Amino acid sequence: MTLSIPKSKLSRAMAIVSASIVSASIATSAAAAVVVSGTRVIFPAEEREVTLKVTNDGRIPSLVQTWIDTGNENDSPDKIDVPFTLTPTMFRVEPGKGQTLRIIYTNEPLPTDKESLFWLNVLDVPPKPAAEDERNRLQVAFRTRIKMMYRPAGLPGKAEEAPAQLKWQIARGPEANQYVLKTVNPSPYVVSLGSVQLKMGGKTFDAGMGYVRPGASQTFPLKGLESAPAADATVEFSSIDDWGGNKNTQVPVAIDPRL
DSSP states (O other), X not given: OBXXXXXXXXXXXXXXXXXXXXXXXXXXXXXXXXXXXXSEEEEETTOXXXXXXXXXXXXXXXXXXXXXXXXXXXXXXXXXXXXXXXXXXXXXXXXXXXXXXXXXXXXXXXXXXXXXXEEEEEEEEOOOOOTTTTTTOOOOOEEEEEEEEEEOTTOSSOGGGSGGGOEEEXXXXXXXXXXXXXXXXXXXXXXXXXXXXXXXXXXXXXXXXXXXXXXXXXXXXXXXXXXXXXXXXXXXXXXXXXXXXXEEEEEEOEEOTTO
């Protein structure tokens, strides 16, 4: 189902988003006023809909636009086709007030043997300035984008057990003298990683953050590692659970025999 958003409002909102990439470095004192009550959305298949709340913690009204995407953050909201209805998609929130969002599954087929990953977007668009202030005022729109997992009923195991099942290996990267951490997720759950590091020879090499889809693999470029890895290397990662909590885990890492 394609989300329907008024084009006039959409064009202004997306224009401000583009401008915010440039202006964010200038307006360093600005902060998002509209806050989402959670760091992710879990949609159990046995539920017809889920809800979450957004709140305006700022001092002025905010125009809020919401939509769901399938993974490409640059897709235009009016072009995205997802099996959910999100309501409301455009609304005004007064200072100190909130709005409940409803996400309804529209029953288009999704895999039943693994989680499906989508993204919920909440765009906080500032009010249009008065005519006399328009030339001297810089507008910044803030976009919050959080994961939304559709979780089929009866999946084996538990979501909180999935991070420990990741299989890690040090491999050669696509560039000369570059190494990467490669991980495979054999579980039916999306695994979110807040940080990934390689520990070796008393040193720590950062590999960033990311996520691994069910039954898929993901690579994390290692910063600063320019020599062949040692046999005592381990991976330390922080996984994020359904409630946004972090759990640190350290496990041995295999070394690609081709290195």
